[in-house]
Amino acid sequence: MKKYDAIVIGAGHNGLTNAAFLAKAGLDVLVLEKNEYIGGATVSRELYEGWKYSNCSYVCSLFRPEIYQALDLGRHGLEVVPLQGSTTFKQNGDYFGSYHQPTVRRREIARHSKRDADASVRFDADLMKWCRLIRGFLLRTPPDPSSLKMRDVMEFAHLLKQFYSLSESQIYEFIRFFTMSIAEYLEEYFESDVILAHFSGGSIIGTGLGVYSPGTAYVLLHHAMGDIDGNVGSWGFARGGMGSVANAIASSFKALGGEVRTAAEVQQIIVKGRTAMGVVLTSGEEISARVVVSNLDAKRTFLGVMDRNDLPEALLHRAEHFKIRGSSGKLNIALDGMPVFPALPPGSPLTLGHMHFTDTLERLERAYDDWKDDRWSADPYVDTLIPTQYDPTMAPPGKHMMSVFVQYCPVEVEGGWTAAKRDAFGAAVIDQIAQHSPNFKQLILHAEVRTPREIEAETGLTQGNIFQGELTLDQLMFNRPFPGYAQYRGPVKNMYMCSSSTHPGGGVMGAPGANAAREILRDLGRTDTTPRDFGDD
Amino acid sequence: MASQQQLAGHDFHEVLKASPFHARVEEQSLVKNWMSWNGYQTARVYDTLASEYFAIRSSCSVMDLTPMEKYRISGPDALTFLNRLVVRDISALKPHRVTYVAWCNDEGKVLDDGTIFHLEPGTYRLCSQHHQLDWLLISSLGMNVLIEEETHEVAALAVQGPTACSVLTAAGFDTLSQLKPFGITHTLLNGFEVMISRTGYTGDLGYELWVAPANALALWDAVFGVKQRGLYDVRCIGLGALEMVRIEAGFIMPGDDFNTAETTVRAGHDRSPFEIGLGWLVDFDKPHFTGKQALLKEHGQPIKRRLLKLAVEGNKAPADSFLYDGKRGRRIGTIKSHTWSPILKATLAMADIEYRNGVVPAQIWAEIYYQKELEWRATWARCTISKAPFWAHPRRSATPPQRC
CATH class of the missing domain: 3.30.1360.120 (Probable tRNA modification gtpase trme; domain 1)
Structure with missing residues (x-):
């Protein structure tokens, strides 16, 4: 029977990235995917004829350009086009537009508050300080702070050195930043309600926290630390939808000799003598490999595809208590034409960017209150985009695809989710958009409505948590997924983790996959094929 | 609606x-x-x-x-506010007079420079290069002062x-x-x-x-x-010609010649008044101004770096040049802005230079890359520090002005 050098479980973007770097080092690598298609949550599917949806993740910023370059993804079909600006519509018929043109954006902020226009200079510079610091750690393996191994000591010293490269006042601010709520953080800069609400949105996306919950300030950073072509904080569309990311990595992987098998769900990782030997599929087929890498989230890895008897009790305890709460829903909508938004002046470029309809912190917090009570938000926070204004490949000419990310939607509702309740959730979202777009409802040809239940069922993300585990300080850096297991190595020999449950966490980043590959290649004594960070920018 | x-x-x-x-x-x-x-x-x-x-x-x-930023500052505490804001003592600024000022954050790093116009008794206009409303409002906490941006008005x-x-x-x-x-x-x-x-x-x-x-x-x-x-x-x-004459006159440009504190991301990339040649504005006799403690501390120590006015030998433009303490010596700084002076027939520059133990380097050399017909060449040019403005003409201050 054939024995692979490595098996990677799960053909999401991190699994494929991991596999590609292993293949680049000359290993014989097999990626196993439970679905009939690859991509996991980085996927484009045609559910309505002629329309392609970015079914889960929908915009790209965090994906490391170093990985893009090292795997030659441009030649394998990936193109990330920067999207322009963002808007929050107000309930009084006005709006706030964060235009992509800096001078226009500044005047627009000043229209709401002259002071906020100037404060945004301070805000941008401060956020950039934290971005700069954290970006330097994305393609590095976190040190184990309790270890006295030379490598850990050196890496921890590097971390401290970067930290102490901040000035005294920056150090104080940085520590505060990590523990603050986004609302309190922003209130130290801005006074306008709509601007506070607008800049808070990125802090609750994907997280089971509200704008007044401590720790949400960091989530803003997590959404701001990416870049497109050096523009830190900028987001873009992958041409053809997010599936293009997974497809390009898969293409690169295959060109390096790798093999992908779809409709091949792993039932269990085979462990003998505290050493991973391979996997057994739900079909009963056994495949052996020298190394097994799990791209499943930490819960699914340890509580799903591993035998409890192979694992230390403390680890099982950690896995059971890993915070991975589902809080997001998603609507993907095929439109017969372009919706109009009468609040915007004719020809406004603001429809090209993110559109939001929640104009106060209070409404954002109320949306969270509903989730805590196991209800979908009656007045949700949505991140709406119409990528077909740029991308000719996702809908027929003149027609459009709208992606609507929804915060909050609970994993469980009273009496359990039913198809009718799911549709009622979808209707609440559609109603909110329709309040600002009179022709929107008539244009709807088809809508895919996804609660955390559907997201989990399809992608395997536990509870449908888009980050594969909450991005709170207790689950970041050397705490991710658990203290003592942050260096991508599993609890048994030859078993590794490469998913977003590991450092540096969720988002279509590729960094966990690459970082895990580096550790695997190190253990195997192979040449490191993973890229080094481009360095300070 | x-x-x-x-x-x-x-x-x-x-x-x-x-x-x-x-x-x-x-x-x-x-x-x-x-x-x-x-x-x-x-x-x-x-x-x-x-x-x-x-x-x-x-x-x-x-x-x-x-386009210059303008703020109107009035109210009973206007003077108290301004005198606490800026490093210079402006308490003696009479109505219908203007003075040059700079202001710092608490770390004694320069936020901007500008001018204060005493428009009428108790009412002032502050002109600045960069947007300052946020800082002015933060600084005015607890004071009875009205601060209005009037750039567009x-x-x-x-x-x-x-x-x-x-x-x-x-x-x-x-x-x-x-x-x-x-x-x-x-x-x-x-x-x-x-x-x-x-x-x-x-x-x-x-x-x-x-x-x-x-x-x-x-x-x-x-x-x-x-x-x-x-x-x-x-x-x-246009601003191109202005850039030439302001360097001749020895005026600095915040954001070009030094990084302003509010926009600085990397620690140590901001500058104190002493480091940009504005030490003469700092008045430690004032009971309080923002940044005073930090500047007092800095003042007692050897200066680490300074923005200097350099005359650069020859006529090659020292764009983005590195500076050394000798020809092929140790790197000590960079050129921030430069111009050819048609009236002096000289290359003039503003440069950020590191000092050693508080002492200015004995020699400063610029490594200049320049091109002729798309061929790039490198040369070395000796730089001479100019303490005074490169160009100062008596007609600037003669009253009444000469007829010419």
Whole structure:
């Protein structure tokens, strides 16, 4: 029977990235995917004829350009086009537009508050300080702070050195930043309600926290630390939808000799003598490999595809208590034409960017209150985009695809989710958009409505948590997924983790996959094929 | 619904804002070489750099100054507020006088420089290079002071050059000959109010004229009417020519010559007043001003670096040059801005230089890359520190100005 050098479980973007770097080092690598298609949550599917949806993740910023370059993804079909600006519509018929043109954006902020226009200079510079610091750690393996191994000591010293490269006042601010709520953080800069609400949105996306919950300030950073072509904080569309990311990595992987098998769900990782030997599929087929890498989230890895008897009790305890709460829903909508938004002046470029309809912190917090009570938000926070204004490949000419990310939607509702309740959730979202777009409802040809239940069922993300585990300080850096297991190595020999449950966490980043590959290649004594960070920018 | 005015107040097509002088500026611009200055559409060059430079140094130049940030500061605590804000002691600034200032954060790092106009007893205008409203409001906590941004509400023209006084007198301003440097006078022109200050950024004889935006074009036409009548040459100048003369005059540009504290991301990339040659502004006799403790501490230690005025040997432009303590020596700094001076026939520069144990390097050499017909070459040029402005002419401060 054939024995692979490595098996990677799960053909999401991190699994494929991991596999590609292993293949680049000359290993014989097999990626196993439970679905009939690859991509996991980085996927484009045609559910309505002629329309392609970015079914889960929908915009790209965090994906490391170093990985893009090292795997030659441009030649394998990936193109990330920067999207322009963002808007929050107000309930009084006005709006706030964060235009992509800096001078226009500044005047627009000043229209709401002259002071906020100037404060945004301070805000941008401060956020950039934290971005700069954290970006330097994305393609590095976190040190184990309790270890006295030379490598850990050196890496921890590097971390401290970067930290102490901040000035005294920056150090104080940085520590505060990590523990603050986004609302309190922003209130130290801005006074306008709509601007506070607008800049808070990125802090609750994907997280089971509200704008007044401590720790949400960091989530803003997590959404701001990416870049497109050096523009830190900028987001873009992958041409053809997010599936293009997974497809390009898969293409690169295959060109390096790798093999992908779809409709091949792993039932269990085979462990003998505290050493991973391979996997057994739900079909009963056994495949052996020298190394097994799990791209499943930490819960699914340890509580799903591993035998409890192979694992230390403390680890099982950690896995059971890993915070991975589902809080997001998603609507993907095929439109017969372009919706109009009468609040915007004719020809406004603001429809090209993110559109939001929640104009106060209070409404954002109320949306969270509903989730805590196991209800979908009656007045949700949505991140709406119409990528077909740029991308000719996702809908027929003149027609459009709208992606609507929804915060909050609970994993469980009273009496359990039913198809009718799911549709009622979808209707609440559609109603909110329709309040600002009179022709929107008539244009709807088809809508895919996804609660955390559907997201989990399809992608395997536990509870449908888009980050594969909450991005709170207790689950970041050397705490991710658990203290003592942050260096991508599993609890048994030859078993590794490469998913977003590991450092540096969720988002279509590729960094966990690459970082895990580096550790695997190190253990195997192979040449490191993973890229080094481009360095300070 | 939001008010119509609020909605109408915004036009996304207008990426760069038109100043109240725009109709004339656009007409005068031959090369349409535009740039953004604080979001305003501003001419970099109207015709040629050379003709604009010599308008400033040999006849009369006109520049639209509207984009400069302006804040009106009034109320019972206005002076207390300003004197706590800036490092200089301005308590003796009399009404109708102007003074140059800089201000810092608590770490003693410079946020910006600018000028304070004492408009009338107790009412001031602060002009700055960068947006400062946020900092001014933060700094005014607990004080009875009104701070209003009035950048868009005041149109301003700089009229600078040896014939500036003659031109303005011919244009109908008859009270200028006795106006001393940093003085302010108010006058009427064709029925509208004009405030004139004897201030500028050129190091030459010059004035700045301040009017309501509605009167901007009438002011412009009055000044250029002098040219139309054939009396004096008057030319528009863009920011390109201004850059040449401000370096000659030894004036620094926040954001170009040093990184302002509020926009600094990397620790240590901001600068104290001592480090940018503004130590002379710092008045430790004042009971308190923002940054005083940090500056006192810094003052007791050897200076680490300084922005210096350098005359660079030869005529090759030291763009982005590294500086060394000897030919092929240790790297000690970089050029921040530079110009060829047509009047001095010399290469002039502003440079950020590291000191060792508080001592200026004995020698400074620039490694210059320059190209001829797309071939790149490298050369070394010795640099000489200039303590005084490179160029200072007595006509800048003579009162009454000489007729020429």
